[in-house]
Amino acid sequence: MAAFTGFVEKATGLRFDDYEALHAFSVREFRQFWSLFLQWCRAPLAVAGDAEPVCVGDEVEQARFFPLLQVSYADSLLNLSIAPAEAPAVTECHGDGTVSRLTRGELRDRVARLAAHLAAAGIVEGDRVVAVLRNDASAIAVALAVTAMGATLSTAAPDMGVQALKDRFAPLKPKLLIAHFAPQPFDDLPPAERVAQLLPHLPGLVGVLSVDGAGAPPLPAGLPLFNAPEWLSREPEIEFAWPRFHFNHPLFAMFSSGTTGKPKCIVHGAGGTLLEHVKEHRLHCDLRPGQRLYFHTSCGWMMWNWQLSALASGVEVVTYDGPIDSVDRLWQLVAREHVNAFGTSPGYLKMCEEAGFEPHTLDLSALHAVMSTGAVLHDRQFHWVTQNAKEVPVQSISGGTDIIGCFVLGHPDRAVRAGESQCRSLGLDVQAWHDGASAPEKTGMGQLVCATPFPSRPIGFHDDADGSRFHAAYFSQNPGVWTHGDLIELTPEGGARMHGRCDGVLNVRGTKFHPGEVYRVLAGIPGIVDAMLVQRQAAGLQQVVALLVLAPGRELDTELAARVRTGIRDALSSAHVPDLLLDVPALPVTHNGKPSESAARAAVDGREAANLAALRNPQCLDVIAKHPLLRTGEAAAAGEDSSLIDKLCASWATSLGLPSVGPDDNFFALGGNSLAAARVLRGVQAITGVELPLTALLQAPTVRELAALAESRSPPPSPLVAPMRAGIGRPLFLVHGLSGTVMECWPLVQGLRTERPVWGVQAVGLDGRHAPLRSVTEMATTYLAEIRRVQPSGPYALSGFSFGGLVAFEIARQLEQMQERVDAVVLLDPYLQRDLPWWREHGERAWLALNRLARMSPPARRDYLLALWSRWRHRQPAPLPIVVDEPAPDVRDGLTQALSEYRAPHYPGTVAFVHATQLLPGYVDPMPGWRAAVKELQVFELETGHLDLVGSHAMAVARILDRVLQSV
CATH class of the missing domain: 3.40.50.12780 (ANL, N-terminal domain)
Incomplete structure (x- = not known):
């Protein structure tokens, strides 16, 4: 850059005190600049012909440079x-x-x-x-x-x-x-x-x-x-x-x-x-x-x-x-x-x-x-x-x-x-x-x-x-x-500084996508005339809000809401599914008819748009800003004289951020996850006084079924093992991951074609009443007792996602020691911890910490040491490394301890392993450890990330599970 600047100064007789002066010259006298640059760099390049004229035309749209040059x-x-x-x-x-x-x-x-x-x-x-x-x-x-x-x-x-x-x-x-x-x-x-x-x-x-x-x-x-x-x-x-x-x-x-x-x-x-x-x-x-x-x-x-x-x-x-x-x-x-x-x-x-x-x-x-x-x-x-x-x-x-x-x-x-x-x-x-x-x-x-x-x-x-x-x-x-x-x-x-696209690219919770991808899906759903997706950031929120203009006479009922959510999830991924669906009469547009995402973002955040005069229909912003779901985040509560089902429908709508929910709407089809499940069940307890475990939603995933379960005099479902899908024959038992719940595996279960029933195994302690378990062996023993109540004798079929794969493996090992037959073990990308001598592990950690401190500025070093001291003083746990929905702290601590301490013993049978080839950050390839532990390891690789196995690639994993179950 310095050499070229000197070349230009010598050629023009000008003096450029700084880069801004050089840049100003390069755009003010753009023909001269490009001519000089070509002179400066031309010698080694395969360029021939006359460099004049430099540019024909003064408008960016029509201008043509160096029309008499030839180049290779x-x-x-x-x-x-x-x-x-x-x-x-x-x-x-x-x-x-x-x-x-x-x-x-x-x-x-x-x-x-x-x-x-x-x-x-x-x-x-x-x-x-x-x-x-x-x-x-x-x-x-x-x-x-x-x-x-x-x-x-x-x-x-x-x-x-x-x-x-x-x-x-x-x-x-x-x-x-x-x-x-x-x-x-x-x-x-x-x-x-x-x-x-x-x-x-x-x-x-x-x-x-x-x-x-x-x-x-x-x-x-x-x-x-x-x-x-x-x-x-x-x-x-x-x-x-x-x-x-x-x-x-x-x-x-x-x-x-x-x-x-x-x-x-x-x-x-x-x-x-x-x-x-x-x-x-x-x-x-x-x-x-x-x-x-x-x-x-x-x-x-x-x-x-x-x-x-x-x-x-x-x-x-x-x-x-x-x-x-x-x-x-x-x-x-x-x-x-x-x-x-x-x-x-x-x-x-x-x-x-x-x-x-x-x-x-x-x-x-x-x-x-x-x-x-x-x-x-x-x-x-x-x-x-x-x-x-x-x-x-x-x-x-x-x-x-x-x-x-x-x-x-x-x-x-x-x-x-x-x-x-x-x-x-x-x-x-x-x-x-x-x-x-x-x-x-x-x-x-x-x-x-x-x-x-x-x-x-x-x-x-x-x-x-x-x-x-x-x-x-x-x-x-x-x-x-x-x-x-x-x-x-x-x-x-x-x-x-770059601030993204003017046309509203969304970046929520680390997932970046263009709303146009979602618009394509919505265009195929009857009843939706127009749509706009914007990001809501008011009060620290990170939500994607879908503004939907519906056809005359159409309402955003639970059927349409479910179709929107499932349609987007199936066509794209669960990350593309909006957090809130709002029915609005119109979308803000400029005078030339272009949608204004910036004005809509301001409305959902409760701000005034920057330039209302630029909009053809600024009145629509007031309607958007006053939408009930934005004002309170809750659906209207049911009246005191409403039936239990009506009250539960209103409670579900509040928990799921929907305008309304119907009695037969499926919790998972509406986009529910373990966090929403906890909110839903708290609502059930507030309305009925009945405390139900998270497994209740696996067994009764609709309002009507959940109301019947709450009103029945039968004992509540087991907090550990619950049916996820009915079927014929011996069941498949699916063990939870580090979230403690199998709810994250719902898309996978729905994608299975096998006729077998599927039972989910949940972590101990999710109900807050029982102390969480802290070792994989103890979990396997406890879960196996519950499994054998469902299926007293083999052959057994076991699977588990992430951490759940370790527990499923240990259950299979214990069954083998009992001389019970296990005909299918399918592990969904569980990671194994590496073994290092304590002195080496602590030495490496200390060395890395010292190097990190040495490179920090004094303020950063002070903040880092204060954070370490606070964490040690309050015995705060390390962040959970592999999780979709984080469980309660005590459950998290038990699962994390179990993950860090488990070492897979030798297993003399056959294990199918579904491996996501994009390794988790900070983790080594688990395959060498599993090949050493298992006599016959059948590996199915998917070019995707770990969490995608129960997300965007759930159907592919379901096909692998079907293939393994069909072969036994």
Whole structure:
């Protein structure tokens, strides 16, 4: 950056006292800036022709840069001037630990060979090529070969669903499909099977290229299969000449997220992409020849393309293809490969922080910068990196697929302020607009716009001949400038804070999603005319509120509420289900008809909207703000003369945050969980005087059934074992996890197809009357006695989620010692504790604590020590590591103690193990321990997280359980 600043000063005769002055020049005199930047970086790049005119047109929407230049993107990346042939180019790392390396000369030779064979196969300039690629060196080689031919490339990751691939690739009508076909252990679907489902939607293909040489699925008659390794093994008939193409020829076809409809296909030009990336890499990231860059990405994200372009600066690109199966996986890679610049996401950094991982214990001597993108990076995460990894600049970068680059990013010489991007990108006139104009002081929060032309602006959308959709997306809201859709806050010091999307992306309890995903589901539910999801944060609440406009004559009754909740849960996940459903007459809209989420958020939080004059119907906000569920959080209470069922219905509505509940509504179908169950049963006791255990809701999950149970004179259900589902034959016993209840497993139970009945086993002490148990062995003995009351003799079928797997395993072991037959043991991802000598464990803890203290600032060190002292003095327990709903403290303590003390003895039988391959933060892989403990371990792997086994992947787990039960 300093060298370029000096170059500009010498060329212009100007003096720039600080970066803000340089940036102001770069946007005020944008033509001169881009001309000077091209002069500064042109020598190693494969650029030919006249650099004048620099830009034709003054409007962002129509401007075209360098119309008389020709460029080869691939040749520019692989030039041997900025770094010699023997310089390292790519290091590919794999999940199994293998590493391969390519020099620039080797990579250039591979690209040339592949490009020549592509030409022989009929690929020409302007063709469209699609690829489903793993993140490795072969992907880089084939991608650059395609671009070297002048074809337009669109890439996707192999974990993308077939529907998503079809939505992206089919409209392009590609000529060639490229893919990795060799399966990997972490694949959720074999690549060949995925491509087989995709092929019928790509009728214009003239060939399929196997990147790794593995067999493709059966291809349609006449469609040839090409083999990349075979191409590389033989000389092409004609030597590749590295042609150049016009500056704005289509290079990449990228796609929006698709959260508001089918993904938009955004076409980017070669020259603009190259210039923007070279500027960002060399100036803002200060990347130099020979340095190593690793960005955690896949071939389906624009950061893969961004990292690819770093080759043009002589940078060595490090790739990784494999699962994140331990919290330290990426940091280990950074240390082992001596990475200089590490790119990651706030989610990964948060996972590391919550796991207590301290990367500084690794060799991070080469690391000089950490970059983060994909979401807002909060202040706490800046501090975590510098305190727990290394005192390096933490650069929050933000832009998007729309511009294949960054609007705000880092600066090698500016101070880092937590929570901020260091600066606006050179040449991009980033402003925060309020009400259609920039604030006079040029600071504050507003819509992110770019007010002057820039080379990396997309060429347009694919299949948008008149540009109308492109205009509507970026230029209709604020004519003449690019409107990006993000909220940005510009600081007086020249930095920027990002505040998410203007269109209401939700981030509640750590789960981020776009409301458009939910809107798609709601659009298919009869009776719902319109909907808006907003986040409620008043009084410290973290709730998603769904505002529903219903068809005339339709009410938000329990049937419709249940359909909304279950529909969203089944189509998306339980995390997408709103906390509150509010029926409202109208949604706030602006004068041009656009919904205003910001106004609705203000209403649900009890605030006045910022600009009521901008709304067409501001009166609707008052109706929203006065909704009974927002005012009191409770449904109307039943009158004194109401029947028991009416009173219970009203109580349930209060507990579940619904307008009303019917007598036959199912607690779990309404979105109930263990926390809501406790509230419901407290309501039952307040109304009837009858105290029921949590298992009562497993046995009687509707108001009518629960009322009958409360009114009956029969003894209350066992607090430990209760039926979850009726059936025929020997039951399946399902043991609770660390929440103490099997309620979290309800979606799994509902997904089972077996005819067997299912009984749930709950923890001792949930009722508050009995002392919790504190060992797995004691729990197994107690639970087994209850189980044998239900089923006196074997063969038995046992299962348990998470901690419950340990107890189920121990029950099976005790039954085996009793010489009782056990025909099925299915463990759902239970973790085992590792054994270390006490001196080593305490020594490691002390060493880590001392290192943490040494790196803290004095105020942070004081707060940390005070917190430790308070926790020791009050004997406060450690946080529960693996839990969906946290139980009462005494139950939690017992379960945590049991987890930490249990060591699995040898079991001579067969055990089925469902393993979530995304390991829990801070935990080691449990599989070696289980393989040592079990004589015959049948492992079923699911590429998902631990808690997802009873959430988004519950149906997949149910299929595995069905398969195991059917086989015995």
